[in-house]
Amino acid sequence: MARAIRFFEVNTGAQIPSVALGTWQAAPGVVGDAVAAAIKVGYRHIDCAQAYGNEKEIGAVLKKLFEDGIVKREDLWITSKLWCTDHAPEDVPVALDRIHWPVSMKRGSVGFKPENLIHPDIPNTWRAMETFYDSGKARAIGVSNFSTKKLGDLLEVARIPPAVNQVECHPSWQQSKLRAFCKSKGVHLSGYSPLGSPGTTSLKSEVLKNPILNMVAEKLGKSPAKVALRWGLQMGHSVLPKSTSEARINENFDVFDSSIPDDLFAKLSELEQARLVKGSPFVHETFGAYRTFEELWDGEL
Template identity: 35%
Template sequence: MNNEARLNCGINMPVLGLGTYSYPNDRQTTELAIDMALKMGYRHFDTAKIYGSEPAVGHALTEAILDQTVDREGIFVTSKLWGSDHHDPVSALRQTLKCIGVSNFSSKKIQSLLDFASVPPAVNQVEMHPMWRQRKLRDFCADCKIHVSAYSPLGGPGNAWGTTAVVENPIIQSISRKHKTTPAQVALQWGLSNGSSMIVKSFNQKRLKENMEALNVKLDAQDLTDIEKLEEWKIMRGEFLVNDSTSPYKTIEDLWDGEI
């Protein structure tokens, strides 16, 4: 399969990215994981100011570039700013920023943005996995030529807020046995098969390799049909963003514009 997605800004983005969120955040562990990932062929790295991993990502990639392990043009970095970090970055970003994107936007929020924005977002990064498939949003983004990128494509196992329900689902496990692969690879290939990119976090060498090999897994039409029958439920519901006093969102339904 094609290991890159062509974005509406004219840039190619690797469809398998390494997520770098971890709690507690340990810089040395993150840098070692990035070094391992680079040697395995990872070229897309996802970070955010709120993760606290930007310094580790920057240092690890700089070292790899100086060591000529990889050239800068071959690296794609996704980062994210929280809503409190508004400033005037234009002069600096004219030199470095290639594409802009959004995260956790519903179809309604994207349409509101498109109604006035002169530059459309290239990517919408959202929770997506076989048990939260985002069909409506994916179709809307496809019509708008906005690429969908999935965080928590395995359901976030290993995180305090995550679940093993995706990789332990009997249908996912049955498909993995059928193809002599792993449940994680099935979940990742499901997302890749629908044209999305996968941001998956692991600092474990074996799982880093396993996730990269998901690019070579082939699912058939029956597999995809069976996955479409899975009951859906969203893991990251965002309850902490909803209240009656300081938030514009009074209910979970308001927050996600009914797409939940």
Template identity: 40%
Template sequence: MEIRTHQQDCQKKMGFVPEVTLGCSGQTMPVIGMGTASYPMPDLETAKSAIIEAMRAGYRHFDTAFAYRSEQPLGEAIAEALHLGIIKSRDELFITTKLWCSFAERDQILPAIKISLQNLQLDYVDMYLIHWPVRLTQHVTKTPIPKEQVVPMDMKTVWEGMEECQNLGHTRGIGVSNFSCKKLEDLLSFCKIPPAINQVEMNPLWKQKELVELCKAKGVHLSAYSPLGANGTKWGDNRIVECDVLEGIAKARGKSTAQVALRWVYEQGASIISKSFNKQRMRENLDIFDWCLTEEESNKIIQLPQHKGVTLASILGPHDLVLEIDADL
């Protein structure tokens, strides 16, 4: 896995978005992607327009999931962007989607990715991730869900299905999301195709130090969701954007608090999934590559108290298996 150093990027012009090379798949991926998870989910036209605006701003990496219900507006946005000439080819984009827990069984994985491809109006995605390391026995229509519907996932057979998706060309890479060190090491012990990515919550107040080190050692790229604390969502809060330390650094540097937080994540070697439907903030989130945090600023951030934001229990309910997954991650 190769990523440009932050010293090199300090010399790059504003708006430049570097790419990371994913070691096991050989793919290149823009280090900032636009997230599309919202609660409540906006109407199709609002989401579609925001995604098109993001493409105009320079985003080429988009993160969705079956569970987000944003695959369809992303697919329509891609089709319109091609029609308008905002992008010349689908190959300019890096599209990630995810296998939802209701499909986490060997014989359901291939049908699941085909549903996602139909929603996206695409022949393939660039990355397909296991969304959470758990299986749901029924489709979820509302949360929390009954305890008996949450069961352990058979990781070996599920990963066989993921590998089949890649071997058949439905996705160019496969990976995981919300996998702890323990679960990642378990997967690496038997997989034929190693996961290219582990997408987890990561930000200055949830640094994931042990997981970062393991991913680097094993050649698995770590991708950070909720880098700004997912403020404004059902599961997020304002602890990043209203952090006094980050705000102080931002004011001293003439940056936004969000830019400081995103820059810190990038300097850890992770890629970033950041969601904003606001045009100005979309562009600000891309402008983090022409400057660096000083050693003193980084040391201040290192000392921030740690607090996990996203929990599976807040989504599915505080069931024993769910709490075990949360405690492990």
């Protein structure tokens, strides 16, 4: 039987399920089974993106789950993200409901060639997102990878404020400044790579091996992954762990019944901080809007 999930409320009044199944790098042929397993466990939020190249299979599996009466569409929160080539207002309605990166690329371009980078016109793209929201096709619209400054700039011009900013967030990249800003503006922070993306070899992530995290996990008799996810929930974020293993899909959902006590929670604020996902394909000394990482993240490095 599906286990109960907890929710956070976003500024449209919609309830975002606090744990989502991440699907980046979940290979076609495997992702469908992972989604079905997750829904059966009780997940009600699937984090997708056009750029992950697996939405078709996810759609087919969801359709089957609806037909078989396993879950209803209205009980699911499906996140998708507007890829960088679709920022022109006329392309937005055919695409979806969340800006993936505050970086634009030439329409129709494929891959990450620097010469495809162009200056984003975020207010213009956002107006098209608002129109999309007005059409009733999305319960909420949001952004992703927006720094405090970029989010602040958007809030200045937005008619409908973003409901969510989806950003890297885990005990080794806690986003203190952005988190405080989001809270003050009523924008929900969703934490991606909540385990530190250990499967992305190029990132050489050590998050789950961190000695403080492991000390806390040992004291609580939990895995470091569960502690990292529970940390996010107690911080007030939704968390989006990716897994294609049924055992780990189960493990990552088993985070609602016990909490990290205050003394150990405080220990987790002592972890050394480092951004893992730097957005290298979007920074170039000649092309696009951001010549340096400093500019892309407005100093939040």
